Structures are given as structure tokens and as C-alpha cells.
Amino acid sequence: MRRRLLALVCVSATLLSGCGLVPGGGTERRTVTVWLMQHSASQEYLDRFTEEFEREHSGLDLDIRVQEWTGIGEKVQKALEEDAADGPDVIEVGNTQVATYAEGDGLLDLTLESMRDWGREEWLPGLAEPGRWGSQQYGIPWYAANRVVIYRKDLFREAGVTAPPKTHDEWLALTEKLHTGGNQGIYLAGQDWYTLAGFIWEEGGELATERDGVWRGALDSPAALRGMDFYRRLQALGDGPVDADEEHPPQAGVFAEGKVAQIIAVPGLASAILKQNPDLEDELGYFPVPGRTAGRPGAVFTGGSDLVVPANTDTEEGAIEVVAALTGARWNTELARTMNYVPNKAGLADSAAGEEGVAAMAAGAAQGRATPATPQWSAVEADNPIKQYMTKVLTGSDPATEARRAARRITEELAFD
Incomplete structure (x- = not known):
């Protein structure tokens, strides 16, 4: 408690000199060790941030260490359990x-x-909600990324399509029009469950629900079944495999072959497409995943990163200052502009307005969601019953029956402790 009170005094009193953590602070210097993930920020960005942060916080030095995603979960868990002397004070986590x-x-x-x-x-x-555990906020939103529709402008023109769709109904009608002459209206793999999650949320459904601390699968709700039905109708307007996800085969390669009008992916996938087919340089367009009504984009899964502070840090006040700076408007906007991310606040989305793919992503991010906020969700994804459910429905099995079966399996996995 004494440390928490000290933290509040230090971060709120911008002219205090005793804390040694703010401009004009005391002479004692402390080092804040920050773990950031590979490719989350450019080295030039990190150099500028470090220089200005240290200049504005005369009592603090930054030690930013870039980590690889592979094996990071175990590494973070170890850091949270060990002595804080050589460990991180701020960590970027999914x-x-x-x-x-x-x-x-x-x-x-x-x-x-x-x-x-x-x-x-x-x-x-989509960043704030998974950053909460119970009623407490542990993760502070840093940046986001979510799926949009990447489309071929030339194939749209050939089909007489002059504007992207705004609603589910328009999207289905447009895609059916594009699905002709040897072209696929859309390439949508049968087990792209992140995309399905967005359709379920858009209908008012959930992957799982929590009551009194108990989680239960919810794929069998009427709303969730409507989301699956929309997925089925859209997926049928292309030749995506019903028994594989978007990485098997990689959908960037399928799109690059030139017979696909649309895919659902993060805008960054365009670089992989153009690497395989540079002739598409001027023909790629982007629009937010449509919703049920024209008033707003559809719900989408939001990936991205939050910043957390280990409880065992011995530089709590400095760690909080680093989080405040990185997630604040100035540096967060700069990160989004530099790395083509979505900023952590909808009001900062204008910073991405100059890039079509990022602008579409930012518009959709306002309706972003994340997977259920329970540590057991990783067990669900390990042997994902949602994927199996999708394949069953797409190959003709009764949706309600398969949804109940999948919901039971999710409930079982979420109950395991």
C-alpha cells in the first residue's frame, strides 16, 4: 500500500522534486527495463522515444529489450515469478x-x-476489455489490428460494382455478382473462426458467456447460429476449403493467383500478396467488414498489444510513467502512423487517414472485440472445437446439433483448472 501511495503522489505531482521521476526531479537515477515484441515498433521510433523520455524524466533511464514472440509466454511467466532485480518493469503482451x-x-x-x-x-x-481481470485493469491498450476486406478493384469494375457494400445483404449480393466467369466472389476458408466470431458478435451472440464465475459455451444460441448461417452463405460464394483455416493454404497466395475478388484479412497481408504478384500494386482496395445495418461497420476480432507492469517490479513509479507515455496520444499516434497500426483510441483514428487499408481497419476497430477473458480460453484454441463445428456445418450437418456439441466442449475446456 505504501508503494501504491507513493506512486500516486509521484505521478500526479508534476513539480515534486523528491520522487526523482519527473522533470526537475531528484538526483537518484533508476533504470526501467521494458520488454517490447519484435516488429511492434521500429528502431528509429524506439530511439526517439528513449531520448525524449529520458530528457523529460531526469531521474529515469530506459533499457528497452526486444523479444521474440516464439516462447514468450513461458518467458513472461518466469519473469513474473522471479526476483525483480534483473527482470522487466514493463512488458508488451498480446x-x-x-x-x-x-x-x-x-x-x-x-x-x-x-x-x-x-x-x-x-x-x-477489443484492447481494453481483455486487459481487465475481474473489475481491475491490468493491461493498458497500446495498439490494435483487425481484419478488413481486401478486394480487387479491377474485378469489381468488370462486374459493374462501383462502391463497397455497407450491409450484410449488400455484401452477399455483391459477392454473388462477382462469383462468375471463373472468378471466386470471395475466398473464405471453412475454419476461419476469427472471422466467424465477428459475425456471431454482430448478431448479438457470444463464443462463451460467464455467470457467477462460471463460463459456458454459447455457440448454440439463436444469435450465434445466425452468425454461422451468414458465414455459410458467404463462404459458398468461393472455393475456400471447408476443412482448413486461412493459413492452409496461405490465403495471400490464393489471392495473388488472380482469380479471387475478395479475402478477409489484416491490411498488412497485402505485402505478401504483392510480393507474389506485383501486377496487383494498383488494384488492391480495402473496406471495413460490413455490418447488419449501414450505420456502422460489423464487429471484428481485434488483435494487438497491451502494456502490463509486473507486480514484482522494483521501479513501479517509473514503469507507470513509461506506460503513460507510450499509450498517451502523442506517442501512440506516432506509433500508429509509423507502423500502420490502429491507435488505442477511436478518437485518434484520423492519424491513419492517409492509408486506405489502415483507415478501413481503424473504422472496423471501433466495433472490435476479443476472445473471452479467461485464462482457460487458450485450452479451447489448442484443440479448437469451433473449427470442427464450422466444417461440420459447411459439409451439411445440422447446425443446431453441431453447435450444441461444440458449446459443450467449450464449457468443458473452460471448466478445467
Whole structure:
């Protein structure tokens, strides 16, 4: 408690000199060790941030260490459990990983800090919601990425399509029109369950629901079944395999072959497409995944990163200052512009307005969601019953029956502790 009170005094009193963490602070220097993931930020960005942060926080030095995603979960867990002397004080984690780390009391509760002037009410829900565990905020949204529709402008023109669709009904009609003359209206793999999740959320359904601390699968709800039915109708307007996901084969390669009008993917996939087919340089377009009505884009799964502070840090006040700076408007906007990400707040989306793919992604991010905020969700994904359910439906099995079966399996996995 004494450390928490000290933290609140230090971060709120911008002219105090005793804390040694703010401009004009004391002479004692502390080092804040920050773990960021590979390719999350450019070295030029990190160099500029470090230089300016240290200049504005005369008592702090930054030690930014770039980590690889492979094996990071085990490495983070180890850091949260060991002595803090050589460990990180701030860690970038995937937004859906926060609950796993928070469950074992390994993270600092940042609820009070996030309520001061961090604009938490404006955070993208797909980053903010999985950053909470119980009623506490442990993960602070940093950046986001989500799926959009990547399309061939030339194939749209040939089909007489002059504008992207705004609703599910328009999207189906347009895709059917494009699915002719040897072209696929859309390439949608049968087990692209992240895309299905967005359709389920758009209909008002859930992958799983929680009541009194107990999680249950919810694929068998009427709303979730409507989402699966829309997926089935859209997927039929192309030749995507019903028994594989979007990486088997990689959909970038399928799209690059030149017979596909649309795919659903993050805008960054365009680089892989153009590497295989440079002739498409001027023919790629982007629009947000449509919703049920024209008033707003459809719900989508939001991936991205949150920043967390280990509970065992010995530089709590400095760690909080680093999180505040990286997630604040200035540096967050700069990161989004530099790396083609979506900023952590919808109000900052204008920073991406100059790039078509990122602008489409930012528009969809306002309706972003994340997987259920329970550490056991990783067990669901390990042997994913949602994928198996999708294949069963797409090959003619009764949707309601298969949905009940899949929901039971999700419930069983979420109950395991």
C-alpha cells in the first residue's frame, strides 16, 4: 500500500522534486527495463522515444529489450515469478494474454492509474476489455489490428460494382455478382473462426458467456447460429476449403493467383500478396467488414498489444510513467502512423487517414472485440472445437446439433483448472 501511495503522489505531482521521476526531479537515477515484441515498433521510433523520455524524466533511464514472440509466454511467466532485480518493469503482451498473467497475481493493478488522465473511456473495447481481470485493469491498450476486406478493384469494375457494400445483404449480393466467369466472389476458408466470431458478435451472440464465475459455451444460441448461417452463405460464394483455416493454404497466395475478388484479412497481408504478384500494386482496395445495418461497420476480432507492469517490479513509479507515455496520444499516434497500426483510441483514428487499408481497419476497430477473458480460453484454441463445428456445418450437418456439441466442449475446456 505504501508503494501504491507513493506512486500516486509521484505521478500526479508534476513539480515534486523528491520522487526523482519527473522533470526537475531528484538526483537518484533508476533504470526501467521494458520488454517490447519484435516488429511492434521500429528502431528509429524506439530511439526517439528513449531520448525524449529520458530528457523529460531526469531521474529515469530506459533499457528497452526486444523479444521474440516464439516462447514468450513461458518467458513472461518466469519473469513474473522471479526476483525483480534483473527482470522487466514493463512488458508488451498480446491483448488476449492479459488474463493468463493476471490470474496468478503476477501483474500490478493499474485501475487507479488508468483512471487519472489516460482516457480509458475512449479505449478500443477489443484492447481494453481483455486487459481487465475481474473489475481491475491490468493491461493498458497500446495498439490494435483487425481484419478488413481486401478486394480487387479491377474485378469489381468488370462486374459493374462501383462502391463497397455497407450491409450484410449488400455484401452477399455483391459477392454473388462477382462469383462468375471463373472468378471466386470471395475466398473464405471453412475454419476461419476469427472471422466467424465477428459475425456471431454482430448478431448479438457470444463464443462463451460467464455467470457467477462460471463460463459456458454459447455457440448454440439463436444469435450465434445466425452468425454461422451468414458465414455459410458467404463462404459458398468461393472455393475456400471447408476443412482448413486461412493459413492452409496461405490465403495471400490464393489471392495473388488472380482469380479471387475478395479475402478477409489484416491490411498488412497485402505485402505478401504483392510480393507474389506485383501486377496487383494498383488494384488492391480495402473496406471495413460490413455490418447488419449501414450505420456502422460489423464487429471484428481485434488483435494487438497491451502494456502490463509486473507486480514484482522494483521501479513501479517509473514503469507507470513509461506506460503513460507510450499509450498517451502523442506517442501512440506516432506509433500508429509509423507502423500502420490502429491507435488505442477511436478518437485518434484520423492519424491513419492517409492509408486506405489502415483507415478501413481503424473504422472496423471501433466495433472490435476479443476472445473471452479467461485464462482457460487458450485450452479451447489448442484443440479448437469451433473449427470442427464450422466444417461440420459447411459439409451439411445440422447446425443446431453441431453447435450444441461444440458449446459443450467449450464449457468443458473452460471448466478445467
